Amino acid sequence: MRHRLIIACALIIVLALSVTGPGATSARAEPLAEEVAIDRAALERAVAAYEAAQKTAADVQVRVDTAMAELDAAVAEQQRCEAYLRTRVSTLYRTGEAGLLELLFSAESLPELGERLDLLTRMAEQDARTVRDLKSARNLAEGTARSLLESQAEQAEALEALETEVARARAEFAASEAALKEYEQRQAAARAAAQAAREAAAREAAARAAKTRPAAPSAPPQDVTSSGEWRTAVASHYSRTFTGRSASGEPIGPYTMMVAHKTLPFGTLVEFEYKGKRAVASVEDRGPYTPGREWDLGPGVIRALDFSGVHEVRYRIVSR
Secondary structure, rough: HHHHHHHHHHHHHHHHHHHOOOOHHHHHHHHHHHHHHHHHHHHHHHHHHHHHHHHHHHHHHHHHHHHHHHHHHHHHHHHHHHHHHHHHHHHHHHHHEEEEEEHOOOOHHHHHHHHHHHHHHHHHHHHHHHHHHHHHHHHHHHHHHHHHHHHHHHHHHHHHHHHHHHHHHHHHHOOOOOHHHHHHHHHHHHHHHHHHHHHHHHHHHHHHHHHHHHOOOOOOOOOOOOOOEEEEEEEEOOOOOOOEEEOOOOOEEOOOOOOEEEOOOOOOEEEEHHHHHHHEEEEOOOOOOOOOOEEEEEEHHHHHHOOOEEEEEEEEEEOO
């Protein structure tokens, strides 16, 4: 009887092992391998989506940097021409027509008279060339600034899409420490590559602009409506999600590169700088009416500048 009981127990153990042994281990291994494959595919998709979004943002940034360098050169040329013409106007005001006539009639010989006429002619030609250069610089500055309005609105949208993609991927890999770590490492590598490409393009753009950039003017304009002179003022801002229509009639959306000012004409192009970031905007609304504040920055502008709150900014009039 005891012998039969031992045999029965042995049979039960063998049956249990046949059910829970190697076959069960293989059954558990298969889902584990499948989960790893799913995580890997998700990781590759997330990295590809990040790299695509990063490339879009970097390409737009290169266009913005190039346009900024061109704008700097155009504004510097504009300032040079304005400084020269201010000096000439001041000289003519002090001299007057009588002074010019006296210069001519005081010549003691016909050759000397010819030389003085030639000098006045060359001065007049230089004035005319400077006026033409000033018009050309103003047109270039305005055209470049208007292209920046579009590029920086596109840039703000691209950067927000990039942030959204990163947040989505982080949420997806929150349960997998290994997948999240690898994603962050590959994300950092893509970011570094994009930054290197941007810096190289920015250096090339700056070098091209430097070849044509004139010397800084000796007497830049000082009033608020003059072009090119950096000034400081306190700015507030619209909500990032603000939508509506401005006082000028232009629609305002999340990426609109517009600002409000109490007096400047609608359509005035203004460049802002805040903590090293720059953006060009168009005056399209009135305000702010809180004492001590001069500007209200639109939704696209605060995205481009990474601006929030009420702070002092630098600005300069580009075109009006």
